[in-house]
Amino acid sequence: xxxxxxxxxxxxxxxxxxxxxxxxxxxxxxxxxxxxxxxxxxxxxxxxxxxxxxxxxxxxxxxxxxxxxxxxxxxxxxxxxxxxxxxxxxxxxxxxxxxxxx
Amino acid sequence: xxxxxxxxxxxxxxxxxxxxxxxxxxxxxxxxxxxxxxxxxxxxxxxxxxxxxxxxxxxxxxxxxxxxxxxxxxxxxxxxxxxxxxxxxxxxxxxxxxxxxxxxxxxxxxxxxxxxxxxxxxxxxxxxxxxxxxxxxxxxxxxxxxxxxxxxxxxxxxxxxxxxxxxx
Numbered sequence: 684x685x686x687x688x689x690x691x692x693x694x695x696x697x698x699x700x701x702x703x704x705x706x707x708x709x710x711x712x713x714x715x716x717x718x719x720x721x722x723x724x725x726x727x728x729x730x731x732x733x734x735x736x737x738x739x740x741x742x743x744x745x746x747x748x749x750x751x752x753x754x755x756x757x758x759x760x761x762x763x764x765x766x767x768x769x770x771x772x773x774x775x776x777x778x779x780x781x782x783x784x785x
Numbered sequence: 786x787x788x789x790x791x792x793x794x795x796x797x798x799x800x801x802x803x804x805x806x807x808x809x810x811x812x813x814x815x816x817x818x819x820x821x822x823x824x825x826x827x828x829x830x831x832x833x834x835x836x837x838x839x840x841x842x843x844x845x846x847x848x849x850x851x852x853x854x855x856x857x858x859x860x861x862x863x864x865x866x867x868x869x870x871x872x873x874x875x876x877x878x879x880x881x882x883x884x885x886x887x888x889x890x891x892x893x894x895x896x897x898x899x900x901x902x903x904x905x906x907x908x909x910x911x912x913x914x915x916x917x918x919x920x921x922x923x924x925x926x927x928x929x930x931x932x933x934x935x936x937x938x939x940x941x942x943x944x945x946x947x948x949x950x951x952x953x
Contacts, residue, residue, distance in 0.1 A: 685790070686789060686790050686793045686833075688903060688905065689898055689899060690793060690797070691830065691834070692898040693895050693898055693899075694797045694800060694801065694830070696891060696894035696895055696898060697801050697804075697891055697895075698800060698801065698804055698823075699894070700887045700888070700890055700891035700894070701801070701804045701805060701807070701808045701887075702804070702808075703887050703890070704808055704883060704884065704887040705807065705808040707883045707887070708879070708880055708883050708884075709808075711813060711863065713813065713855060713858050713859055713862065713863065714813060714816060716855065716858075717807055717816060717817070717820055717855065718807075718808070720820065720824075720847070720851065720855075721804055721807065721808075721820075721823065724823070724824070724827050724847075727827070727839075727843075728827060728830060728831075731830075731831055731834045731836045731839060732834060734834070734836070734907075735834045735835055735836075735907055736903070736905050736907045737903065737904075737905055737906060737907050738905065738906030738907035738908075739907070740907070740919075741916060741919045741920055741923050742923070744836055744838065744839055744916055744920055745920060745923050745924060745928055747836075747839050748839070748842065748920070748924070749931060749935060751842055751843070751846050751847070752935045752938070752939065753935075753938075754846075754847075754851065755846055755850055755851060755939070755942075756938055756939055756941075756942035757942075758850075758851045758854055758855065759854065759942050759943070759946040760942055760945055760946050760949065762854050762855070762857075762858040762946075762950075763945070763946040763947070763949040763950035764949055765858055765862065766858065766861060766862065766950050767949055767950060769861070769862040770952070775862055775863065
């Protein structure tokens with residue numbers, strides 16, 4: 684078995700599906716965020732794999748840098764919102780959080 | 786088997802295995818720490834793909850920044866052990882449906898990836914060289930506007946996060 688583009692794509696596909704499963708099934712908002720991070724990382728693996736094997740070279744790397752920047756911004760704002768939700772509701776069950784105000 | 790294949794298999798096993806712990810663990814703290822190993826494994830995959838700068842960025846931003854933020858979020862909000870999956874009969878049905886759908890999606894994706902004939906223009910045997918110089922040149926020439934917008938976005942995110950999270 685040689686390690687080629689397909690091997691990396693399979694790893695990223697499995698990672699994506701695990702992340703999607705976490706987003707869909709977990710009740711805790713922070714675990715949903717962790718699933719989102721898994722999904723973003725799966726996309727990044729694809730970018731880098733195609734940068735090496737598909738001949739996109741540095742452009743793939745630049746795309747990954749922008750994804751990481753967006754992930755950092757998203758994590759900061761999302762966790763601030765999560766803290767605020769916890770102050771109001773005293774739990775983080777995404778099924779029962781259905782009001783923006785009072 | 787050469788050393789690259791062995792390393793790839795090790796990193797892939799670390800990534801998928803600890804991602805499984807993240808998703809299926811009932812203890813949210815275990816999930817947070819398993820995420821650490823997932824992110825490290827992905828950094829290892831980046832090194833195998835000749836992406837040295839991205840690997841370091843991954844370790845510094847994801848592990849040093851986002852993961853610490855997530856662990857703080859866990860410790861500030863959650864009672865550590867609680868059953869996180871949906872409960873009851875309807876919850877089990879939802880869980881089964883979601884599992885079936887994601888397994889089907891994984892199967893489809895893997896099949897498509899195995900069967901596809903990619904148009905590969907890259908030369909995987911090219912001697913690896915550092916990517917830092919070319920990434921820097923690219924960011925300050927071709928992607929300059931996106932780069933500046935990203936910096937403004939980070940500023941907005943900082944202000945927004947502190948504004949939202951402050952106590953009233």
